[in-house]
Amino acid sequence: MEPSCVQFLENKTVLVTGASGFLAKVFVERVLRLQPNLKRLYLLVRASDNKAAKQRLHNEVFEKDLFRVLRKNVGDERLNALISEKVVPVPGDISLNNMGLSDSNLLQDMMQEIDIIVNSAATTRFDERYDVALGINTLGPLNILNFAKKCVKPQLLLHVSTAYVCGKRSGLILEKPFAMGETLNGKNKVDIDAEMRLVDQKLKQLKKLGYSEEETKQAMKDLGLQRAKLYGWPNTYVFTKAMGEMLLGYCRESMPIVIIRPTIITSTFSDPFPGWVEGIKTIDSVIVSLGKGLLKCFLVDHMAVCDLIPVDMVANAMIVTAAEHSRESGSHTIYHVGSSYRNPVMYKQIYEILNRFFMESPLLGRNGLPIVPNVTILSTMASFRVYTSLRYKLPLQILRLLRLIFPSQLGEKYEVLNRRLNIAMRMVKLYKPYVIFKGMSAKIFDGEGAVP
Structure with a gap:
């Protein structure tokens, strides 16, 4: 300075x-x-x-x-x-x-x-x-x-x-x-x-x-x-x-x-x-959810600028x-x-860095075993809707019916799947405007007046 x-x-x-x-x-x-x-x-x-x-x-x-x-x-x-x-x-x-x-x-x-x-x-x-x-x-x-x-x-x-x-x-x-x-x-x-x-x-x-x-x-x-x-x-x-x-x-x-x-x-x-x-702010919540294995899918344009x-x-x-x-x-x-x-840094690069980090330095689950992130990245809302329907919504509907017959065996599984769906939907709802763009693939914030 x-x-x-x-x-x-x-x-x-x-x-x-x-x-x-x-x-x-x-x-x-x-x-x-x-x-x-x-x-x-x-x-x-x-x-x-x-x-x-x-x-x-x-x-x-x-x-x-x-x-x-x-x-x-x-x-x-x-x-x-x-x-x-x-x-x-x-x-x-x-x-x-x-x-x-x-x-x-x-x-x-x-x-x-x-x-x-x-x-x-x-x-x-x-x-x-x-x-x-x-x-x-x-x-x-x-x-x-x-x-x-x-x-x-x-x-x-x-x-x-x-x-x-x-x-x-x-x-x-x-x-x-x-x-x-x-x-x-x-x-x-x-x-x-x-x-x-x-x-x-x-x-x-x-x-x-x-x-x-x-x-x-x-x-x-x-x-x-x-x-x-x-x-x-x-x-x-x-x-x-x-x-x-x-x-x-x-x-x-x-x-x-x-x-x-x-x-x-x-x-x-x-x-x-x-x-x-x-603390945990903005993009940090996505990173934490990824590391804890809570985030199984996410909606993002790979080539958009983060x-x-x-x-x-x-x-x-x-x-x-x-x-x-x-x-x-x-x-x-x-x-x-x-x-x-x-x-500029692309979301693709951010994901690769985070994935490599959590593979090399994984968080530990309640059972003491390393958590291996396994996230499916989707680039359009259409693909996201199809994925969540097949991966979560359809199984949840089936589990909801079976839970009436076998409440003790399937109750916990239903809650886990439902929680994962809610996490994914909440993340997408909050972050969609910042990770998916119409027209050009990125927001570029003018820096001509920026100070060094």
Whole structure:
């Protein structure tokens, strides 16, 4: 990274929302290690009070193995002193006005001091409840923008979105902002206020009908997917992220805004060390299901591009773009951060690598024996339907009848087969927009404006 980018952070005060998230942790570690002369780092997490926020940051951020290089470089005592001196825990919720801060003194201090705001808070579940996703992914960015406008000396709002706000579009995807109300299928414009009213009405209706919490949760998940597909998006996550971008662009006034659109974020490439990852995200669930032998078939275009980007490269891009675009009054800049433009990798290559890995280093089953993955890859929905009908649906129908006669002998076999079918169907439902494309065989995210 250029020394000027590191120098840019000197004596700066930065707010990071969603600070306990995967990307935010890497960003925070990178900033503290590269520029210890940072003035202050406000880290916002969901918590009941300052004490709970501090404890959560300790447990979920600073105690992670991610910080071992920094800890080794400066020692435990110095790192703890650095955190105590520079880091301010902020208990808040971006779905609320002023991030839900009840401490007026803390709020005033932040407004006086903050130079850079990094909004990385999000819910990334593809089928999140619509009310929750709207609150965090759509209204959240607007609340952060309104807070930024109240700050005395804001230089930049950097918002982390996703490259997949493009939906099912294929070919070269440009670094282009959304117009307010724009849809992907050209139908009537999406009215965000109307979507909020719809959610309120739906919740009241469900309460009136006496729905349980679990039934309400499922109904709101279904509503999100319905509204997303109505306007051309494949799932609730990318739909609500797209609307969040719309609000930022429409309401920004003179606030400099950079929107980072990363593709599929994976483990660290090299910094602070290779291979650090946390939790199971996006493509990770497919990999885990493959390794455990739970995934017996999957739908994917072999020649489609699997756009992966290491998390440390995304963090680097965030720092570089912040340095490049701060103080540009009224600017609205978008960057794709991915690999498909410069270093495309096909799903075929990914599958071969994973298959070889699990053959050489298999996971162990409950019986202690190695699990040998055996996955049938299908490239069209037609072939997938035929396969699942012959492999699962027909046998399940037969087993369902036989189970009535031999419940003790066939009950477990039926449940296992049914579970495998449900896993395959759920994976395909969630990932189909990203692994099967019409027209061109791949999405290629424009990287002309990308930072090195």
